[in-house]
Amino acid sequence: MNDHSEAAWLTQLREQLDQDARDLDAATASRLNRARQQALDAGLRKGHGRWIWLPMAMATTAAAILALTVMLRSSEPVLQPPTLAAASAADDLELLASSEELEMIENLEFYAWLEQQSLDG
Amino acid sequence: MIVLEYSNLRPMTDHANAAIALRGRLDGFLRTIERRALRMAQLAVGNVDDALELVQDSMLGFVKSYGHKPESDWSPLYWRVLDSRIQDHHRRQAVRRRWRVFFKADADADGEDERDPLAEVADPVTAGPLDRMHGSEAAHAIDAALRALPDRQRQAFLLRIWEGFDVAATAQVMGCSEGSVKTHLFRAMDALKKRLEDHR
Numbered sequence: 569m570n571d572h573s574e575a576a577w578l579t580q581l582r583e584q585l586d587q588d589a590r591d592l593d594a595a596t597a598s599r600l601n602r603a604r605q606q607a608l609d610a611g612l613r614k615g616h617g618r619w620i621w622l623p624m625a626m627a628t629t630a631a632a633i634l635a636l637t638v639m640l641r642s643s644e645p646v647l648q649p650p651t652l653a654a655a656s657a658a659d660d661l662e663l664l665a666s667s668e669e670l671e672m673i674e675n676l677e678f679y680a681w682l683e684q685q686s687l688d689g
Numbered sequence: 690m691i692v693l694e695y696s697n698l699r700p701m702t703d704h705a706n707a708a709i710a711l712r713g714r715l716d717g718f719l720r721t722i723e724r725r726a727l728r729m730a731q732l733a734v735g736n737v738d739d740a741l742e743l744v745q746d747s748m749l750g751f752v753k754s755y756g757h758k759p760e761s762d763w764s765p766l767y768w769r770v771l772d773s774r775i776q777d778h779h780r781r782q783a784v785r786r787r788w789r790v791f792f793k794a795d796a797d798a799d800g801e802d803e804r805d806p807l808a809e810v811a812d813p814v815t816a817g818p819l820d821r822m823h824g825s826e827a828a829h830a831i832d833a834a835l836r837a838l839p840d841r842q843r844q845a846f847l848l849r850i851w852e853g854f855d856v857a858a859t860a861q862v863m864g865c866s867e868g869s870v871k872t873h874l875f876r877a878m879d880a881l882k883k884r885l886e887d888h889r
Binding site for chain 1: 708712715716720723724725727728737741744746748749750751752759761762765766769827828847850851861864881882885
């Protein structure tokens, strides 16, 4: 495939994706509209609950990890150091509980890049 | 007295106006990207219900964390949030599958219920509203080819080719190196060309 035909092929793909996005059925478009409004309502509400929920989420996670550790240890006849399985289970529980803080940390680097782009631009 | 009341009220009115204006700008921005976001999420997770949930969640995360940032930064930031939510979704699914296997193995060992109720739930990947709308054979082929790509290859292709981000911006949105983006994109293009050979 030469450059010209590849460009034409990519244009065709883009147009098809655009058409798929445009031609939403009415029910899905309505659900999308509601989703946007709810996100705006909740996202712009003052004093939203990240910091209110954080202690509760941490307490729940800690309790779950403790329960899991006790459960895993109770099945072992001999006292052993923490196992890879326990660590993995703890990671799983943390992931299921919340990934919000991890995302904020990851985004610090991204935001630094954006600021650099603004300075360069 | 009237002047004092007016001066006390004015900052509040300005603040309310600013909040209304911000909401309007955010609403306008989200309207411009929401359908493409839904399409991208649906290609990643396979069904419209989960895709809608991901899009709403990503909009909420974006508005809460980045709504106050300069408007020129919104686009890469939004796609970054959506990409992150899609990855989280896949990680959670993997964790749930792992735990489901663990508990099922446990139940089997106890000789208990061998029926898996989850196996009886209708497959959400089968045709939903978005699938049914595709009229042409080519549209189906493109849809299937994109779904068949590994996640990171699909994301690199959609962000780079469909959204039009350059390699550096795509790398930042996906949280990987530029080299990784180029590799993902090359492999995605190669796979798509092979799969869509008949539709070119």
